[in-house]
Amino acid sequence: xxxxxxxxxxxxxxxxxxxxxxxxxxxxxxxxxxxxxxxxxxxxxxxxxxxxxxxxxxxxxxxxxxxxxxxxxxxxxxxxxxxxxxxxxxxxxxxxxxxxxxxxxxxxxxxxxxxxxxxxxxxxxxxxxxxxxxxxxxxxxxxxxxxxxxxxxxxxxxxxxxxxxxxxxxxxxxxxxxxxxxxxxxxxxxxxxxxxxxxxxxxxxxxxxxxxxxxxxxxxxxxxxxxxxxxxxxxxxxxxxxxxxxxxxxxxxxxxxxxxxxxxxxxxxxxxxxxxxxxxxxxxxxxxxxxxxxxxxxxxxxxxxxxxxxxxxxxxxxxxxxxxxxxxxxxxxxxxxxxxxxxxxxxxxxxxxxxxxxxxxxxxxxxxxxxxxxxxxxxxxxxxxxxxxxxxxxxxxxxxxxxxxxxxxxxxxxxxxxxxxxxxxxxxxxxxxxxxxxxxx
Amino acid sequence: xxxxxxxxxxxxxxxxxxxxxxxxxxxxxxxxxxxxxxxxxxxxxxxxxxxxxxxxxxxxxxxxxxxxxxxxxxxxxxxxxxxxxxxxxxxxxxxxxxxxxxxxxxxxxxxxxxxxxxxxxxxxxxxxxxxxxxxxxxxxxxxxxxxxxxxxxxxxxxxxxxxxxxxxxxxxxxxxxxxxxxxxxxxxxxxxxxxxxxxxxxxxxxxxxxxxxxxxxxxxxxxxxxxxxxxxxxxxxxxxxxxxxxxxxxxxxxxxxxxxxxxxxxxxxxxxxxxxxxxxxxxxxxxxxxxxxxxxxxxxxxxxxxxxxxxxxxxxxxxxxxxxxxxxxxxxxxxxxxxxxxxxxxxxxxxxxxxxxxxxxxxxxxxxxxxxxxxxxxxxxxxxxxxxxxxxxxxxxxxxxxxxxxxxxxxxxxxxxxxxxxxxxxxxxxxxxxxxxxxxx
Numbered sequence: 001x002x003x004x005x006x007x008x009x010x011x012x013x014x015x016x017x018x019x020x021x022x023x024x025x026x027x028x029x030x031x032x033x034x035x036x037x038x039x040x041x042x043x044x045x046x047x048x049x050x051x052x053x054x055x056x057x058x059x060x061x062x063x064x065x066x067x068x069x070x071x072x073x074x075x076x077x078x079x080x081x082x083x084x085x086x087x088x089x090x091x092x093x094x095x096x097x098x099x100x101x102x103x104x105x106x107x108x109x110x111x112x113x114x115x116x117x118x119x120x121x122x123x124x125x126x127x128x129x130x131x132x133x134x135x136x137x138x139x140x141x142x143x144x145x146x147x148x149x150x151x152x153x154x155x156x157x158x159x160x161x162x163x164x165x166x167x168x169x170x171x172x173x174x175x176x177x178x179x180x181x182x183x184x185x186x187x188x189x190x191x192x193x194x195x196x197x198x199x200x201x202x203x204x205x206x207x208x209x210x211x212x213x214x215x216x217x218x219x220x221x222x223x224x225x226x227x228x229x230x231x232x233x234x235x236x237x238x239x240x241x242x243x244x245x246x247x248x249x250x251x252x253x254x255x256x257x258x259x260x261x262x263x264x265x266x267x268x269x270x271x272x273x274x275x276x277x278x279x280x281x282x283x284x285x286x287x288x289x290x291x292x293x294x295x296x297x298x299x300x301x302x303x304x305x306x307x308x309x310x311x312x313x314x315x316x317x318x319x320x321x322x323x324x325x326x327x328x329x330x331x332x333x334x335x336x337x338x339x340x341x342x343x344x345x346x347x348x349x350x351x352x353x354x355x356x357x358x359x360x361x362x363x364x365x366x367x368x369x370x371x372x373x374x375x376x377x378x379x380x381x382x383x384x385x386x387x388x389x390x391x392x393x394x395x396x397x398x399x400x401x402x403x404x405x406x407x408x409x410x411x412x413x414x415x416x417x418x419x420x421x422x423x424x425x426x427x428x429x430x431x432x433x434x435x436x437x438x439x440x441x
Numbered sequence: 442x443x444x445x446x447x448x449x450x451x452x453x454x455x456x457x458x459x460x461x462x463x464x465x466x467x468x469x470x471x472x473x474x475x476x477x478x479x480x481x482x483x484x485x486x487x488x489x490x491x492x493x494x495x496x497x498x499x500x501x502x503x504x505x506x507x508x509x510x511x512x513x514x515x516x517x518x519x520x521x522x523x524x525x526x527x528x529x530x531x532x533x534x535x536x537x538x539x540x541x542x543x544x545x546x547x548x549x550x551x552x553x554x555x556x557x558x559x560x561x562x563x564x565x566x567x568x569x570x571x572x573x574x575x576x577x578x579x580x581x582x583x584x585x586x587x588x589x590x591x592x593x594x595x596x597x598x599x600x601x602x603x604x605x606x607x608x609x610x611x612x613x614x615x616x617x618x619x620x621x622x623x624x625x626x627x628x629x630x631x632x633x634x635x636x637x638x639x640x641x642x643x644x645x646x647x648x649x650x651x652x653x654x655x656x657x658x659x660x661x662x663x664x665x666x667x668x669x670x671x672x673x674x675x676x677x678x679x680x681x682x683x684x685x686x687x688x689x690x691x692x693x694x695x696x697x698x699x700x701x702x703x704x705x706x707x708x709x710x711x712x713x714x715x716x717x718x719x720x721x722x723x724x725x726x727x728x729x730x731x732x733x734x735x736x737x738x739x740x741x742x743x744x745x746x747x748x749x750x751x752x753x754x755x756x757x758x759x760x761x762x763x764x765x766x767x768x769x770x771x772x773x774x775x776x777x778x779x780x781x782x783x784x785x786x787x788x789x790x791x792x793x794x795x796x797x798x799x800x801x802x803x804x805x806x807x808x809x810x811x812x813x814x815x816x817x818x819x820x821x822x823x824x825x826x827x828x829x830x831x832x833x834x835x836x837x838x839x840x841x842x843x844x845x846x847x848x849x850x851x852x853x854x855x856x857x858x859x860x861x862x863x864x865x866x867x868x869x870x871x872x873x874x875x876x877x878x879x880x881x882x
Contacts, residue, residue: 029674031495032689033486033644045474054472056507059498066497066518073514077507203473233470248473301749301770307756308742308749311770315748318824318857320772326780327770329742329752335767335810339780369776383759416759 019197020078021047022056024070026086026095027177030059039084039175039182046186048203050195052080062086067098071172075102079170080194085177087152089132095174096155100139103159103172107137113144113153120151145175145189152176154185156193169197201250204257206232206265208245209278211429218243221271225264232260240418241425242284245272274438277429284428285313291435292323292373299431300369301327302340302361304352305379305395309424326369330361340364351390353378358396359405366400373401375431377423381416393419397427399434406434460635461519462488463497465511467527467536468618471500480525480616480623487627489644491636493521503527508539512613516543520611521635526618528593530573536615537596541580544600544613548578554585554594561592586616586630593617595626597634642691645698647673647706649686650719652870659684662712666705673701681859682866683725686713715879718870725869726754732876733764733814740872741810742768743781743802745793746820746836750865767810771802781805792831794819799837800846807841814842816872818864822857834860838868840875847875 023040030037037059044054056077060066067086074081086095100107114136121128138144138155145154155174173190175182210218215238222245226234232249245268249260269276277287292299301311301324311327314320328339333352336342341364342357350356361376379395386392393412398405408430412419432438464481471478478500485495497518501507508527515522527536541548554577562569579585579596586595596615614631616623651659656679663686667675673690686709690701710717718728733740742752742765752768755761769780774793777783782805783798791797802817820836827833834853839846849871853860873879 031485031498033482033489034646036482041474041477044472048474055502055504056511057472057500061496063496069514069517070497073510076510205475235470248470303749306753307761307765308744308752308768308770309756311749312747312753315750315770315772316858316861320748321826324748325773326776327749327772329749329756329768329770331756331762331768332766339767385762417757420757 019052019080019194020055021052021080021082022058022074022077023054024057024067024074024081024083025059025177026062026067026083026098027059028061028063028092030085031061038179039177042179042183043082043084043186046191047194050191051202052194052197053201053203062092062094064094064097064101067095068102071099071102075170075172080173080197081171082173082175082190084175084182087135087154087174087176089129089135089151091131091134093134096134096137096139099155099157099172099174103139103157105139105141108140109133109136110138110144111136113138116153117151145185147176147181148184148188150176150178150181152181154189156190171197201252202254202257203248203250204254204261205249206247206261206279207281208247208265208268208272208276209281210243210245210272210275211241211277211284211425211432213243213272213275214238215243218245218272218275222268225267225271229264232264234264239425240421241423241429274433274436277432283313284425284432285317288314288428288431288435289317289320289323291432293319295372295435297323297372297435298370299324300365300371300374302336302365302374302376303327303329304331304336304361304377305381306377306420306424306427307331309420310375310377310427313424313428328365336361340368353380353390353394353396355396355398355407355409358398358407359400362398362400362405373399373431373434375399375427377427379410379412379419379423381419381423383416395419395423395426397423397430399430401434406430460493460521461496462493462521462523463499463515463518464495465498465508465515465522465524466500466618467503467508467524467539468500469502469533471526472502479620480618483620483624484523484525484627487632488635491632492643493635494642494644503533503535505535505538505542508536509543512540512543516611516613521614522612523614523616523631525616525623528576528595528615528617530570530576530592532572532575534575537575537578537580540596540598540613540615544580544598546580546582549581550574550577551579551585552577554579557594558592586626588617588622589625589629590622591617591619593622595630597631642693643695643698644689644691645695645702646690647688647702647720648722649688649706649709649713649717650722651684651686651713651716652682652718652725652866652873654684654713654716655679656684659686659713659716663709666708666712670705673705675705680866681862682864682870715874715877718873724754725866725873726758729755729869729872729876730758730761730764732873734760736813736876738764738813738876739811740765741806741812741815743777743806743815743817744768744770745772745777745802745818746822747818747861747865747868748772750861751816751818751868754865754869769806777802781809794821794831794835794837796837796839796848796850799839799848800841803839803841803846814840814872814875816840816868818868820851820853820860820864822860822864824857836860836864836867838864838871840871842875847871 023043025037058070060070086093118128142155142157157172159170232247235246237244249257251257330336333347337344342360358378362374366374377397380392382392395410398407412422466478499511501511527534559569583596583598598613600611673688676687678685690698692698771777774788778785783801799819803815807815818838821833823833836851839848853863
């Protein structure tokens, strides 16, 4: 780190350690409501892998002087500006023009590009419209990056004769907008050119996935571990029935970042105990599937409130047929009796949403399917169907195995979709604990 | 439009019609890989509703001069700059400082804020740390926007004494970063202030949802309708088993935009015929549910390849219990025979993935569940299990109703998840066509 800081310069008000990057996405359509822009996220991750931090991201319309201003801003913030989009042949595509203007360079026709473009048209028996020559106009001194997937070549411009505040080399890279063209061009022609330049900080993340504890309990359990620790940074993200503790470490090398991550993950692991189910982004259904294979057990499911969601999660894992061969979706009382053998008097005495029915569903499903283990869920997803005694969000989940039945009762907040998703996660976690031999549910 | 153009000025190289906006998201964490920034998308949509187009979006780190430079850039591109994030009490939160610096204004303590902050702490029996006074420092002339959900007040700054190139009023708005604080503050305190200022273009979209046709056929069917038409703009987005034709019209008023949308939607409707299932974002499972209710019919499902996904989609609709009371997930041959009565010799003669088995599953499920209509699907989701004759992606879907059975055979490309999703959409569409009395599948 010392060496890196030694080379550091202060610019744009921040400490610049080696190379820093800006990413500019160009295109009026990217500024319209409901549009997603994915290139910036891709490039942020790719640059992080080669240790180039991103310090500015922007989205600009198809507007030459707007692009030029954004490029100038990017070059003030760091040494690398990557633009995506606006390289097409039509008049609204003006990234080339904006960059040339920002750098004070002329656009010149690159005859290799114009020849290549003409050949592309000829190959399809067409004559190239003159408008397409725009794609052959490149700022002076730019290297051309071939496009395997489309007609817009990329450009790589090194600013060696930089008269700005820094004497370091600076770079402007132009890539096409469609991800299917941008990604291979970056990977094949840009990554290796930048790799040796990125000597900045390495950013690594680790995700601890937790089930069976609410977000506040997760926070309470690990608060004293991460409080006051800036690096790694700790973020707690809650989803339905699952909590992610995300650690992000920044260090000069991957080894140092890994050490930082370990220093926090280890005490967190102890505190989270059995609630921690994955540090490798293995989902609950993947953990459950792996354990069923190890035990050579068959699973069956009896779903009421989740209406197939748990079975869908189980069968989304490749090879699920090795341990799952049938499931029952029993929404009505009659179907619970006919398909699972739930005694019909239970509906009057305990109600369809009750521990008794959940247990009868699980034991009935296990027996009828000839499975080693069965998971059942019954509850009220809403928005209607709730009563004072049995409100929307009341859920029972049961797991029947060789040594008996364990049941969990929940009262979940939120709307239908959320209640269903939460129930599926709780059911899968109950199953996981059974399969991992964890006694406390 | 004439009136609007009359008021238009050219700036930043583009035609500015009334007010245009920039959105700046502040926070170092937003520049890290894997982080999603959702405030900009929310504000883009909200501003579009009040006819203020967004011309620039940026993400900047917690860095005073970087924020200041971005604010100046935003004010060059338009009359409104909205910043989110960086309003906390800690030293890295410097949005207030960056804005003050960009506007050449001093930060002054607003005693109403400091009093309110102290009261917040007192209410919890705490003394406010002096550091938190940072949140009471506001640029001269700023109006304070109360925060119902957190401790960071927002700021609304009108630049009436603007010495820049335009004489129009310009505005800088500072909102907190957490969406749960930002959204209510925008809705309660900012939207109405901007509403009367946004006299720009109205952007309206319409979505035509199509099933049962591949993307290329959809494009071919409607190409001559939209080719050469810039407004509305037409985008075709393909998902598994479903294609969205999205029309985006820009006009001075909502009525004009609606007229533009109608002018394209009407001929597209004719060309798409029965494949068009919704213009109101009603999903396939919602259309199916609505039709089942209208007919007072019961549905049952027999799923092999989709493993519960179709049942999950059906039961995600509130009130599904009115028409769906049971479903069968039959992954193995044995379960198809035991639960649905599929003759076991069919597996040897035709194979589990065959028209014969799909038909037997649907008719068996319909009979055993006492339903009016049954949908079955069988296929090979992969990655393993394919053979030369029956490759991965081979799928049969059958619908059994009062007047017989209709079956669709498909060969789907892509990985497991995609094949399952595509199969679910095809199955639901087959069901929709049965329920809508459409003869061609």
